[in-house]
Amino acid sequence: MIGAALTGFATAFSLILAIGAQNAFVLRQGLTRSHVFALCLLCAASDAVLIVAGVLGFGAITEKYPQLPQMMAWGGAAFLIVYGTMRLWAAYKGAYAMQIAGKSAGLWATLGTAAALTWLNPHVYLDTLGLIGAISVQFTTASLKMAFAIGAVTSSFVFFFGLGYGARLLAPVMQSARAWQVLDVLIALVMWVLAFKLIS
Template sequence: MIPAALTGFATAFALILAIGAQNAFVLRQGLLRAHVFWLCLLCAASDAILITAGVLGFGYIVTLYPMLPQIMAWGGAAFLAVYGALRLWAAWQGAYTLQLAGKSAGLWATLATGAAFTWLNPHVYLDTLGLVGAISTQFVDPIEKTAFGIGAVTSSFVFFFSLGYGARLLAPVMQSARAWRILDIVIGVVMWALAFKLLS
């Protein structure tokens, strides 16, 4: 049971670790120290739902609706392209008074954006439903399969809360408009690169 749980934890952690749209947004909110707990809870809980669905066999739904991954890719690419443009526009304008004051959008706006990064991102489905679900098939015993799922879900909670609250360690570096401009440029480029990758 423990080896299965550790496998689930390591698998999910390795997949989430890659810098993506969701992680970049959590990092940004962590730097602002705004709505961090609720955003991390939203991302981790969403992952828990998707991981559970993957372990239970979401792949079967894709076989019934083969166009589903493509539709998700189009929607996700559009969202990433728009958000990337917004971050690059913010970098161009260079108005970071609110960020330097530690101010952010409201809680519901932040959660809505976080939900969009999670549920409109095909990579999240690929990782949680596809890859985690596929790896879970090596565990035939229901107890081991459950342990694998619990390990994967735990990994998600550990990662997002570590990222969200660990971001404040970078706060001393983010005390200038130039630093925020560089961050927004990096995030914008990453978003556009992910959008391009989805479409190609």
């Protein structure tokens, strides 16, 4: 049981660790200290739903509907391009008084953006429904599969809450408009690179 749980934890953590659109957004919100709990909960809960679905074997959906990943890729890429452009525009304007004061968009706007970055990203489905689902096949009993899933879900909660609340350690560095401009330019580049990878 413990071995299965640790395998699930390590597998999910290694997949989430790569800097992506979702992680960059959580980091940015963590720096403003705005809606951090709700945001981290949304991201981790979304991962939990997908991880459980993957372990239960719903990865077969993409085999039944082979055109689905491509449709999701184009939708996700379009969103990433738009969001990256918004971050670059924000960097160009350089108006960061709200961010420096620790304020951001409203709760529902924040959660809406996070939901889009999560559910419109085909890689999330490949990682959870595909890879995690495939790795879970080695555990043949229901109890071992459950332990694996619990470990994977736990790693998601640890990662997102660690990133969201750990970001405040960088807060002293982010007390100037220039620092926020650099961060937004980097986030824009990450979004565009991810969008290019999705459609290439």
